[in-house]
Amino acid sequence: xxxxxxxxxxxxxxxGEDFTTYCNSSTTLSNIQWYKQRPxxxxxxxxxxxxxxxxxxxxRLTFQFxxxxxxxxxxxxxxxxxxxxxxxxxxxxSYKLIFGSGTRLLVRP
Amino acid sequence: xxxxxxxxxxxxxxxGTSVKIECRSLDFQATTMxxxxxxxxxxxxxxxxxxxxxxxxxxxxxxxxKFLINHASLTLxxxxxxxxxxEDSSFYICSAASGVYEQFFGPGTRLTVL
Numbered sequence: 121x122x123x124x125x126x127x128x129x130x131x132x133x134x135x136g137e138d139f140t141t142y143c144n145s146s147t148t149l150s151n152i153q154w155y156k157q158r159p160x161x162x163x164x165x166x167x168x169x170x171x172x173x174x175x176x177x178x179x180r181l182t183f184q185f186x187x188x189x190x191x192x193x194x195x196x197x198x199x200x201x202x203x204x205x206x207x208x209x210x211x212x213x214s215y216k217l218i219f220g221s222g223t224r225l226l227v228r229p
Numbered sequence: 230x231x232x233x234x235x236x237x238x239x240x241x242x243x244x245g246t247s248v249k250i251e252c253r254s255l256d257f258q259a260t261t262m263x264x265x266x267x268x269x270x271x272x273x274x275x276x277x278x279x280x281x282x283x284x285x286x287x288x289x290x291x292x293x294x295k296f297l298i299n300h301a302s303l304t305l306x307x308x309x310x311x312x313x314x315x316e317d318s319s320f321y322i323c324s325a326a327s328g329v330y331e332q333f334f335g336p337g338t339r340l341t342v343l
């Protein structure tokens with residue numbers, strides 16, 4: 121079946137360091153969405169990317185969609201303790217979301 | 230963003246009992262609602278997709294007779310875990326969509342089966 125792999129599984133950074141999570145698919149993605157889930161919470165929508173090579177920014181967060189639409193990345197500049205959580209990519213396939221495995225981010229103050 | 234509620238937030242039950250979880254879209258009409266299950270430190274796995282007034286579509290490997298879904302109105306969907314067993318213990322999350330791409334997630338229901 122369709123799978124969206126995410127790496128790393130887990131990352132522990134010092135506050136102020138940058139963080140990147142990568143999402144990879146063996147098939148071409150129609151689009152990619154990114155979600156953040158705080159510990160004990162539910163996923164919150166961050167952004168959707170649709171176009172090949174698309175780059176979008178939200179303050180310290182930069183989202184990229186690969187030229188071949190098979191990979192995507194989320195980069196956080198100068199992490200803060202409020203960035204703690206698990207970041208999931210997800211493909212919206214016929215209105216169904218297929219979630220990646222997630223990257224858990226911990227930030228040391 | 231739109232608000233989706235879930236009830237109860239937490240439930241503990243004995244093995245063999247049935248548990249009903251409600252998912253409500255509070256400020257919009259949801260044409261489609263989704264049910265996910267998330268085990269500790271794992272990703273969300275889609276269980277089923279439900280459209281108002283029609284039968285739910287279940288993902289492969291999800292028993293439709295065990296996880297009963299009813300989507301009676303554009304603002305309410307229910308998931309009933311029938312004859313729950315300890316292996317059904319999980320975090321159940323619903324989401325609602327109004328036709329555009331964004332899904333709005335409920336706060337989740339943590340089910341513990343003793």
